Structures are given as C-alpha cells and as structure tokens.
Amino acid sequence: MDKVLIEGLRVNAVIGVFDWERQIEQPILIDIVMLVDTRAAAVSDDLNDAVNYALASEQITELTQSLQPQLLETLADRLAEMLLNNYPTVESVQVRVKKPLAVKSAQAVGIEIIRERHALLARSGK
Numbered sequence: 001m002d003k004v005l006i007e008g009l010r011v012n013a014v015i016g017v018f019d020w021e022r023q024i025e026q027p028i029l030i031d032i033v034m035l036v037d038t039r040a041a042a043v044s045d046d047l048n049d050a051v052n053y054a055l056a057s058e059q060i061t062e063l064t065q066s067l068q069p070q071l072l073e074t075l076a077d078r079l080a081e082m083l084l085n086n087y088p089t090v091e092s093v094q095v096r097v098k099k100p101l102a103v104k105s106a107q108a109v110g111i112e113i114i115r116e117r118h119a120l121l122a123r124s125g126k
C-alpha cells in the first residue's frame, strides 16, 4: 500500500503530567504515516483526489494545541482518530509523537501507535 508522510512536524503545546509542564508550552515532534491508495490522484493529477498533507499538517497542529492532554498516548490516539475521520480513503495511520526536552539525557522520548480503519468500523458496529 502507498503511504502519505508527514515527518518531524514541530508543534509547541501544553502537554504533560507534572505541574511545571502545565505552565509552559513545549515542543512536540510528530511523524505521521497514512496508508492510502494514491493511484486515483496519480491518474487525475488533482489535489482533490489526494490526501492533502499540507491541510492534514494544519489540522494536526490545531488539534495538538487545543487538546492540552497529560499523556502522549492521548495525543497520539486523538490524532489518529481525527485523521481517519477526516480522510476516508486512509486505511490506517501510524502516529509517532516525541518530546525532545522532557528527559535531559535522551535525545527524545515518545510513543508510536497504529490505528486501522477496519478495527474502528468493527468497534462502532458499522
């Protein structure tokens, strides 16, 4: 399956468990892999037939800044849910979210999840 990629999207946002983290914005690095058949877009050469990674990046930035969650797990799950809802041709989405400043001795800490549309549909009974 083809992939649409967003790599190293940097968003400043409130996120974290500790009191000091609730007082500041910190950078979050976001990587997205969306599995999607790109052949229709390739044939038509029309952005309307493609998953628009520029628009998706704006939607990811907006949600990340408005959510203000405690955990990276919550952020990743909500981003995956939003992308599957907004882009019906995407079959599955991989979301990696990292904090480069949270642990001094690490380059970054983070989590990665994969969410699949068919599992979403099975859960909702549709």
Ligand SMILES: Nc1nc2c(c(=O)[nH]1)N=C([C@H](O)[C@@H](O)CO)CN2
Residues within 6 Å of the ligand: 015, 016, 017, 018, 021, 070, 071, 072, 073, 099, 102, 103, 111
């Ligand atoms: N699995 C996780 N572990 C931790 C998280 C998290 O979001 N997921 N968050 C924190 C703190 O907020 C941390 O970033 C501050 O250093 C700790 N562990």
